[in-house]
Each structure stands twice: as structure tokens, then as C-alpha cells.
Amino acid sequence: MIMAAPSKIDILKHELVPKHEILTAAEKKELLEKVNATEKQLPKILDSDPVIKKIEAKPGDVIKITRKSQTAGETVYYRIVAEKTKHH
Amino acid sequence: MALSKFRELEFSLMSPELVKNMARVRIVTSDLYDADGYPVEGGVMDPRMGVIDPGFHCRTCGGGIGDCPGHFGYLELAKPIIHVLYTKFVYYLLKHTCRKCSRIMTVAAKSPKAGKKSTATAAKCPHCNAQQKKVTFAKPYAFYEDKEELSPMTIRERFEKIPDGDLKALGIRGGRPEWLILTLFPISPVTMRPSITLEGGERSEDDLTHKLVDMVRINQSLKENIDIGAPEFILNDLWELVQYHISTYFDNELTGVPLARHRSGRPLKGIVQRLKAKDGRIRGNLLGKRVNFSARTVISPDPRLSINEVGVPEIISQELTIPEYVTNLNIKHVKELLRSGKVNYVLRPDGRRIKVSEDNKKDLIDNLTIGWTADRQLQEGDIIIFNRQPSLHMVSMMAHRVKITPYRTFRMNPSVCPPYNADFDGDEMNLHALQTEEARTEAECIMDVKYNIKSPRSGGPVIGLDLDQISGIFLLTKKTTLLSKEDASQLLAEAGIEADLPDKKEFTGKELFSMLLPKGLNMEYKANCCENCDDCTRSGCEHDAWVIIKNGEVKSGCIDAKGVGAFKGKIISKIDTLYEDSEEVKNFIDRAGRLGIAFLMRRGFSLGISDLDLDSSVHMRIDQEIKKAEKESNILIEKFKKKELKILPGLTAEASLEAQIMNTLASGVSNVSDIIADNIKKSDIIVMAKSGSKGSMINTTQMAAVVGQETILGKRIKRGYMNRTLPHIRPGDLSPMSHGFVSRGFKDGLTPFELFWNIMNGREGLMDKSLRTRKSGYMQRRLINALQDLKVQHDLSVRNANNQIIQFMAGEDGVDPTKSDNGKINWKEYIV
DSSP: OOOOOOOSSOGGGSTTSOEEEEOOHHHHHHHHHHTTOOGGGSOEEETTSHHHHHHTOOTTOEEEEEEEETTTEEEEEEEEEEOOOTTO | OOOOOOSOOOOOOOOHHHHHHHEEEEOOOOOOBOTTSOBOTTSTTOGGGOOOSTTOOOTTTOOOTTTOOOOEEEEEEEEEEEOGGGHHHHHHHHHHBOTTTOOBSSTTSOOTTTSSSOGGGOSBOTTTOOBOOOEEEETTTEEEETTEEEOHHHHHHHHHHSOHHHHHHHTOOSSOGGGGEEEEEEEOOGGGSOOEEOTTSOEEOOHHHHHHHHHHHHHHHHHHHHHTTOOHHHHHHHHHHHHHHHHHHHOTTOTTSOOOBOTTSOBOOOHHHHHSSTTSIIIIIISSOOOSSEEEEEEEEOTTSOTTEEEEEHHHHHHOEEEEEOOTTTHHHHHHHHHTTOEEEEEOTTSOEEEOOTTTHHHHHHHOOTTOEEEEEOOTTOEEEEEOSSOOSSTTEEEEEEEEESSSSEEEOGGGHHHHTOOSSSOEEEEEEOOSHHHHHHIIIIIBGGGOSBOTTTSSBSOOBOHHHHHHHHHHTSTTOEEEHHHHHHHHHHHTOOOOOOSOSEEEHHHHHHTTSOTTOOEEEEOTTOOOOSSOOGGGOTTSOEEEEETTEEEESOOOHHHHBTTTOHHHHHHHHHTTTSSHHHHHHHHHHHHHHHHHHHHOOOOOGGGGOOOHHHHHHHHHHHHHHHHHHHHHHHHHHTTOOOOOTTOOHHHHHHHHHHHHHHHHHHHHHHHHHHHOTTSHHHHHHHHTSSOOHHHHHHHHTOOEEOEETTEEOOOSBTTBSSTTSOTTOOOGGGTTEEOSOTTTOOOHHHHHHHHHHHHHHHHHHHHHHHHHHHHHHHHHHHHTTOEEOTTSOEEOTTOOEEESSGGGTOOOGGGSBTTBOOHHHHHO
């Protein structure tokens, strides 16, 4: 595979990249209780995702994503960082 | 019969031993019945192979007609026969095994498909070094080795020698390759090929039985010929014939095999034909089940019915039944039903079902007790499900109340046509009588039409007034409409409103319409007849297009499609959100529809060709307008030729010219449209366009004056000959007239060129429509299948069948569009 040269742009500042925040362990626990779900039931985000690499989130971390919404104005979404399978 | 559980199911070939072991009868004769008409033992209809006649019991299992599953027999074939449906596999095996040692033609017993080079071309066997010959397969069931025919016997001998160790590599699991060549033939149980007795006692046998008879007869004769040592060619002919009969028994549509025919000339049905295609066992019986307690007939409109009613023909209501469980509370009622002949069957607790007739009615009434069930006929007020295919929607199936009506069609309120996408040009619809209390309750609480007026897709109503209903309401609520007290009360009565009128001589249409509205309804909106003036005076609108409703009274504005129409009706939408789970909207739509029609009947409503007549002065102005647009286009063309044309950003010179010509012509047509709107104001055609009930100003313009530019793929007509659209036009002519501009109206008539272009455009529309519906239909089907088990949970999160979260908040805002105003919540209105 050809590796792309490290980007000179801060992707976090790009207009189309919504705000990503890593939840603390306490926040994560609170979230799982609030939505009555286990880690397996949360939507995933790959650790190979550019934003995840940039903010240095580790597998198992829950990311809070705040983005614009057509219906609600602004909406929050949560994703759990998942390891990219080796042979992929 | 004892039931037993099975753990696994394996599909593989039947060994001759299995054929023999599962058979009860050895078939030895092709005779079916003896002189007395009894089935011959050892014949194809041997009674030990199952029962098909009522009253008889099976000689094998003792079961009656419904209990005996049937039993196999077997036929000893005089010579082996190739199973036609496996010829390809036989060919494959012949190619990849050695002709001498029968080993697989690869070294390490690997699959022949795994190697790079096909082993079929290898010259020598890697195991015994024997020289190979080229095997060819001639359809339907002949095999040759270097032009010399391989008999099934030789093939079978070769297959017998294939060692078990090579089978896996050849792709065989659970079976032996020699079983592909039949030596014992299983004779199917009579239960799968029952004979029918025609009137007069003559028996008619099933196609498969005919086939089996042929098979057995030729096989016997082959056997006899072998025994007497008949010459080779006779044996071969008979052998070939047995092969033919067995092959067509399996599949009578084989290429290269003549069709096996019935005496009448009708082709016989093989086993494959029983299973295959539309009416076969799979698609016709297993996937296509028929539904009991349902009815289907043509639909017709009846505006006097409520939107959640359906008119059911009496004959249908007598056929459809609903089980009524007899309790101490309803026993009197059920007995009354029985007496009046409204019960078709009664079911006793012991399971006996008794058909009610005039003779046994009295006894049944006396014997009827708690615990019995009566299948009573459909009655007025019963809840049923009404459906029109294709059922793409949840609103393609809604619950209606039964109304028994004369004649033979289902009747429905025309306002419920949009959700079903129904019209009355011969459409048929289905009706399902609900059989359980649970089903009826569910239908009543969630499927009733009155709870499905708002679409969850748009948040707007899918049910509302249409056509004359809107025209009527529009004319009624016009500023100028005044009604006498007599007329007003007549109209209200026809609309089904019982109310005392205030003591007044004259009533306005708005006052009358307001009587349909619930008290406490407040709204303000722009009506459909709004002309989009530059300086809107709102409540002072000269077209009466600013609607103000205060506390259920129309203060100003005409009520039209924007207020009460299907898909648009703001008033309907508002009442639906305000009076959720009530009869309010339903009653409003029922009454408004009837009021509109009643008023229109009194006023009269018609239009004719003369409505489109224009004064000669108006004609002159229109002609000037068109000429002007054409002239401007020609100037653009001149400029283009001199390369002086203004080139639009992002376009080539040619495209710029096209765009500018199109714009020029379009604005010319729109000017004509304005002239027409000013000059045929009195016609009902304008009423329809303004109220939004049918048609538009574009349609009016096209009829009265000018059709305008015809397009193909959104462009002026370009196709035809080289550089010209028709052979009558000079090559390179770019003028509007030569590229599909129609400067005449339908009333005055089109020139032949113009007609041709109009048809080109029309054909494009037709093709577009059919292609688009197919594409989008399949796309939607795939989406539905992908999303079918997503569900909004009680915490408003969306989860799939594994409980994985898809959305934390449904639609990100948690709003149910059916309980909102077009997907939004106008909170200001609810706070004041």
C-alpha cells in the first residue's frame, strides 16, 4: 500500500468534520446507563478513522460527536472505538 | 401416525438398496385394473401404494384417505438407464476419471477443478498410464468416446470402479457415482398421482401414471426380448425407449427430446413441470397462498359513506363470516342471528362443525349453549381490512367499517383514494374479515382510516378533498357567495350537520363552512389562489387569498386545495394534530366533501370549448407576444452566427444560445399566460386552476393559445436528420419553429410538424414514467428489506433486531411527523 504523506491540514478544523470528544470513564458509564445499552450495542468507529487517530482515542473509548442536523439543529451521537480487524 | 423429530436432513442420491427397502410393492405388470375394475396387484395402481378412494383403507398402513401418506413401489429395470437430470454430472465424471482404472485424473486425488490445466485433455492416466480417449456428450443422454457410443452399462461399470477415496476430490459426498445410472426405479405412491373418476364411472389417470405405465410396459417387453435372445438392434431400440419414458417422466421439456403427449395431443406434465414456473408447486402453492375470509371486487365511489366506511355487497357479506363465541352475555343475540338466518355454521365444543340450514335451524337454536361458536355473517359496523395492491405503504391496508350495500361493487369515499392510489376505472380491491378479537382490536386502534390521515413521511394529510369537492368549497367560501336561510339549511342537511341557524335572512358561504370547523381552531395561511403579489396586504388581500380562522370561524380568505385538499390541506392537518385520536378530522372531511358537492350541484359547474374563445384584439396581442419572442430568438441566432453572443458562465457557445432561446420563448409563453388569465376570468376552468382542484394556468394557456416549447431530455428537439429535425427544414436552421416550438394552442390546432413534436415529447414522458417507477420501486423494496427490523423504542432510540443502537434519538429530534405540522412543532401556538 502506498502511504499518503502526512497531512499539513488540521482535519479537526475542517468545516465538514464534526466535533469529536472522548468521554471519561465516568461519562461512559453514565451514558451506557442512560441509554440502557452494553458496549456491544453502541455504534462503532474504527481506530483507523482519521479523526480517531488525530485525537488519539484508544479502542474501547466512547466518542461523543456533536454535529449539525437538518431536523434538530444540533445533535449528539456516540460511537465506540473499535479495532480494525487485521486482515482487512 | 406417529410423529418423530428429525435432527438433520441430507439431500443425496438414492441407492438401489434404498429404493428397494422403502418400496412396498414390486411392479411387474403394466396393467392397471382387472376386468372387474379392481386395481391389479403388482400394477402401477397397486392398492398397497396408498389410498385415493374415499371409504377405503390402505393395505400397507391401514390409514384412510387423509392419513395414508402413500407408499413407494419399485421397478427392476432390464437394463440400466441414465438419470437425465444428472447427465451433466455423468459427463463431468467421465471426463475426469480414467477409462481403464477409474481413478481420478489427478495425481494427489485433488479436485480436477483446482489444477490449472483441465485433466480432461490429459493424454494418459497418471495412475495406470492408460491412453485416454476424448469423451463427448450429445444431448439429451448420449455419450461417445472417440465417436463410439458408451452404453449406460459401460458407464455404470466404470463408475463402480471409482475408489471411495477419490469421491471427495470429485465433489461427491454421501453416495456412490454409479447411483447416477438407475437400475431400480422408484414407483411414486398413488397419492401423488390420484386418478379421477369421471361421470359415467370412467377413470382418468394422472399424467405420471400414464408415464409409469409406458415405462413398465416397454421394460417388460425389453426383458422378454432379452430372455428369448432377440437381435441386438431390437434390444437397443427398446432400451432407448425405456430411457425416453423415464426421462420424460422426470422432465417433459428436455431439449432434443420429443414431447411426450397425451392421447388428446396435450403434452404430459413431468415432475419438473409440477414444480417449475408461475403455477408450479414452489411459486404457485408454497409461496403463493390463498387467503380465507377475504373478498375481492371492483370499487366504485360513494361520497355519502364516511371515509372509514366501506360499502360491502350483500352477497359478499353473506359469504364472509366472523366467529362469535357464545357466552351468557350474547347467547340471546346469537340465537336471534340464527333465527334470522345470519349464521352459516355452528361449531360445537366437541369440534363438530354443523352447517345451518332451514331444516336444522330450530334444533340448533334449542341446543345452542355457552361454549359453542357461531360463524355469523358480516354485519354493518364490523371492522375489516381493506387493501389495494401494490401494497407499498402501511396506508395501502387500512381498517374500515362495514356498510351493507346493494349491487356488486365495494364502495368507498373518494377521499380515501390517494392513500390506496385507487381510481374507479375498473380497479379491484381486497377485503379481509378479521377472525379474532385481538386482530379486530388492533385494527380498530391503529389501522382505522381516521388514525391514518397524516402521513409519517411528510407530516401532512394523505386524505382530503379532491376535484369537485374543492371547487365547491372554493366557490362557497368566496366573498360574493350569499345564501338564503332556506338554501343554507338545505346545504347543511346534505352535508350532515345538525345545527340551529341564527335568525338571519342571509348567510355567507364562509359562515356555513365555519359550522364544520371545531371551536377553538385558530390559523392563518396563504390560500392556493394567492397570486404572489409583490406587496402582500395580508388580510386586505384583493383575491381573498389570506385565510384567517379564529375560534373555528373563517374571518377572511377562500378555502381551497391549500386548506382542505389531499396532501396540501392545512386545515385538515391542523384539526388532526389538535384533536388527536378523535372523530373530529374524519367528520370534517366527510362533511366538507359533501358540502362542497352539494353546493356545486346547486350552482352548476361546466366548461366547453367556447370558454377558451378570445376576442380578436386579444388574439392580436397574443400573436404579437409570440412573434416578439420568436424575433428575439432569431436575433440571438444571428448574434451567435456572428460570434457576438453573450456566453453564459460554464456553458459553450452553443449551449448558451440554447439556454437563451429557451428562456426567451418561455417568458413569451408566460406573458401569453398572463393575457389569458386576464381575459377568460369568468370560466369555470379558471375556478379549477385557482382553487387547485384540477388543472393549472399552463393547461389553460396550452389549450387557448400556445403550447410552447416541446423538449426531449430537457433540451429543444435536436434529433432526426443531420443538422435538422425533419427533411423539410434547411440543414443548420436553429429557429424556434424548426426545433419543437409550438406556437399554436390545442383549440386552434397544431401544424403537422408541431403535432409530431408534441407526440415526441409525449412519448418521452410515457417512457420516463414507466422506467422511473420500475427503478424507484425496486430501490424502495431494497431499502425496506434492509431497514425492516429497525424499530423506535420507548426511549425514542432506534434499534435493530440485535438491540444495537442505530440512532440515539429517532430522526435526531424525536419528533413523530404524524403528530406534528409538516414535521415541525409550532410551539408558539401551543403556549399562547
